Amino acid sequence: MNIPTLHTTAPDIKASYNGCKRWLKTSFWLLVCLSCQVQSQQLYNDLRVLTSDAYGGREAGSQQPNMSAQFIFERFKTLGLATKYQTFSFRDGIFSTAYGHNVVAQLPCNTLHCGRTIVISAHYDHLGASGSRLYAGANDNASGTVALLSLAQQLRNITRRNHVTFLATDAEEKGLYGAKHYVEHIDDAHQYVLNINLDMLAPGQNNTLYVMQSANAKHYSQTITTLQTHPLNIKLVSPNRMKRLIGDGRTDWLRASDHYAFYRAGIPYLYFGMGEDKNHHSTNDTLDSIDFDKYQQVVKFINDFMVALLSCPSDCTS
Template sequence: MLGRNFGIACACVLFVWGSLPSVQAQSGSLITDLETLTSVSHRGRKSGSKSPNISARYIYEAFRASGANPKYQQFTFRAGIFSKDTGHNVTATLPCTQPRCDTPIVISAHYDHLGTTGRKHYPGANDNASGTAAMLYIARQLAKTNRSRDILFVATDAEERGLHGAKFYAKQLNQDIAVNINLDMLGVNKSNRLFALFSPGFSQFKSQLKSMKQAPLKLTVVSSQRQMARYADNPSIDWHKASDHYAFYRNGIPYIYFGIGEDKHHHTTKDTVKNMDIDKYQAGVALISDFILSLTRSPLDSTS
């Protein structure tokens, strides 16, 4: 999740890479992906490398294994008054398999985190290996089904430095999008609560989500930043702008943001898999996956 400094506006150019030398994803398990992305070998997933880093390549290979036709998307962003850095989104698509196709949806999760500083390793398990691993899991589930719409995926880079990857991706979308589903910080904590924040004025799919089986979680569907702040008991955070969903909203695309709200380990070295409740995390991912699967099985006119 983005810190309170939203960074500087991005100056972006598109470059789509071919596959780099293979990184063995060994994907196929939600927890394997979570543990791999937080491992020391991934060095905290800091953005700014000139070529796709080990985490980007891992995600690319995981998407490729699911048949989702991944690509790299290179962009540049301002890193200071006189300097720029390079970021790399990983995009993928599972196409509609039905004669009649509804409007596509975009599933997003940022994979970047704070990196490694000296001997300090920032694993970023909740923020946001949890959302990235969930997205890979959902891609594998969707790949097994008939789909009534295109499903677009984007693992964004440089979210922590100002939503730069999402800003670039959203600007270059050249098709109608029904909704962005953004996954950021899904490691359900002691409150046992998972939030689903809907963008202002957007209610499509809300009744469908509320009908999903919730146990053992408390799924809380909220419709405004004010509601979210009240539940999270911290009015200083603008949840409408706190993650990549805001970049989509600025480009006219409604969103549903799934997350737990605050985490006491946020942006510390203690944001580890060990400090996540894995059973609750898996339950939350299963709920989100079932909801997204339901959006691919029914036409838009039956989901309001």
């Protein structure tokens, strides 16, 4: 049999090499796009679950962890995080006692020298239902809870110079009881360097994300400022300035969400939120009312901030 001789020239090798490079580059970006699609689908699915009729508006008060708490618990466990319930009681009305169930998950530092703990919090409870009316609480605060789950998923894969606690609180709507209970049972508040509180993250028409900071958290401003190439309108504010900027000035933003419990303990906080929502505490706060593209931008911004913060030398969060 006459087997032809193959002559491979330098141009052939170069062309083959360049073709391989193009293939690898294309494959990389396809994988990136696929990863983004998976993350996007996970965000939407989690929002859909927590706002569904079956979850009944996520009202706090049940003696055992409700479906929402169980869902969050299982999501954390699936990610490989050490997860537990933290059960507490609170006064519900004049004579009644009810129960709440925080879900707490731990992601340890993975460097040789570790900074103090960062607590990322979001309340998962809402108003429940009244007769045939369901208060789904998509923005308040399924949006923050789902962002919390997304952060837990993304931050597993990076270098972390701090321990991270993911805290899904219950009974925020009843009086911040979950956050208060968590903070009251901290052994040493000095071991906590920062609380990042996520509450109502779906931006309105002005595409604004407010980042409200305590006076002892202002040194994080530079990290936030460096990320302002995002398409969002990021506003760094104090509680007093936020009160002046939003609505009629009657909302006390310092006491309006779980970051207040950390503030009272002297722990610095950053609150991420959209401000006022016309659908707040109404049956119109549904999944359909959320601009999902804008919401994804918010989650990405907070994720980018956390990546920058956790990769920063330990003196950034000391």
